[in-house]
Amino acid sequence: MNLDLAFGLALLALAGGYYAAAAAIPPSFLDDVVGPAGLPKTYSLVLAALAAVQVVRALVGRRRAPGETAPAAGGAIVDSRIAVTLGIGVAYAVALPWLGYPASIALLLGATAGHMRGGVNRHVIAVAVTGAAAFWLLFVWLLGIPQPEGIWTSGL
């Protein structure tokens, strides 16, 4: 399945789900002529129409040039490096309330740099620790923006 076709089908599914969610918005005595569900339903119908055009274009294009290799939906967009980088960010967000800001940001710095370098060595660890200290100084000390302290202070 080529990328344009996959994109069109995904949009059709999104339009359907969005319409269903809009239709589920309960009516209110304060409703005006359009109501809170009016424009969302309109947007979903417009999106569905545009998505249908996208799908038709993708199918017509494929039929006209069957020998051409269109960008594949799978290979073009699924890259393990991206998934790992994203996973590092998700892990940071999950760990943040528990480990606290300095430890979490140090792990994010180290994991990202290590992943891109192909491994973690002493230099990466040193940069991660130094970077975490710099970020803590910048956000917490200089700008006075509170960041999570983690479980380390919960017993105090």
Next chain:
Amino acid sequence: MTLELLLRIVPAATGGVAWGILGGALPGISPSITMALLLPFTYGMDPTVAIVMLASTYVGAEYGGSIPAILLRTPGTNAAAATVVDGYAMKQQGRAGEALGISLYSGCVGGLFGLAALVLLAEPLSRIALAFTPPAYFGLGVLGLSVIASLSQSSLLKGLIAGVLGLMIATVGTDPVTGQTRFTFDRPELLSGIPALLVMVGLFAVSELLVQVTEPGWEGASERPRIVFPSLATWKRIAVPQLIGSVIGTLEGLVPGGGGSVSAFLSYNEAKRWSRHPEEFGQGSVEGVAAPETANNTVACTALIPMLGLGIPGSNSAAVLMGGFLMHGLLPGPMLFAKDPHVANGLYAGLLAANVAMLVVGYLIMRPCMWLVSRPKPYLTAFIYALVVSGVFAVEGSVFHVFVVLAFGVLGYFLRTAKVPVLPMVLGVVLGFMVESNYRRALVLSGGDHMTFVEDRLAAGLLLTAAMVMVASLARHAAASRANARAEVQ
């Protein structure tokens, strides 16, 4: 404007320019990303100072992009792509310092010209917009969306899809008329909607991070030249290209969707056409550096005209700046000059300070810039990632919003892969509330009669213009498709 505020604006402008130059010098980090990274840091600042810092970042980034363009043959920003042609040739001839000096000086000239245009045009435009009624505001929002979608480079269809997706994102939260919650899935964090800041940081900065992870690193700078400002003879020779760049930059900046890269290339071509030495273009011509660099810095100011005057951001960077306005409780557009004129005046003063400070900062920051560009990419990427997640938490105070930013980063990456432009989506998010609330307000006032959009002449005119823009775009895209098909057959 008080002296105290002025004394805070100047350092903010200087800091913003420095940040912008550093960000612009990093290949792949556009002015809008540089500004988006700074957004969370401005949260606790005085609104005027924050806006000045963000706008100054835009100014600095447009110059910063020329540094790797000249030294590494890699434009730091899209708008610096035209500078590569002659800038790198000058570097190869041992004239890198001269090229950087012309770029810096021309950027200052262009920025001051653009600032003059901004001061002259923004407020008159806003006075026209003050006459707008709810139907007219609705028409203005639709026109803004249609223009941007129609200027989508890849395809009109994908531009429209992106715009509609943005409008859908803008419906999340609380209904503007009845207060009903929509699409919140019982998450209290979504009651006030998805902040435009998260959408921008995710779509611009995080998606770029994900792209950069898969691309090879850029080569480091082998030399660190000193900037050489133009001599009198050079100054005279680049005067006409600078004028060309300023005029084209002003016109391009006024058009929503027009940007620094288009104006830079247009200026380069026109400067070559009007030059007494066209044969030197491409071989290290000083005019070939001056024209595009003047143009892209002019656009940095004139792109703010539709945003300040009408509340319609015409570029990615203007959209991020508008996000800054919204974050600080300000509404750009006609009401800004009526309710908060000191913000507009502060912005003008800040941009003046930024363009002048750029001459000094640009000279002093060259070596730190080159050091930064030469850092290993894994560490730079890791630091930008840390900056993003830290900044988002600092503004929103919630881990949930970090997840939201990452989700928009993934969305932005998929959209880029599918060649869907991101700007229409950002505009949909930014303009969605204005479009819906004015549409429904107009119907409440007219008792549900849609003829109000026809009877209100301003609204009718704007909606008709939007329709004409769409038809013209369809015709243009159809003609381009036919031309491509003919070329393939041949």
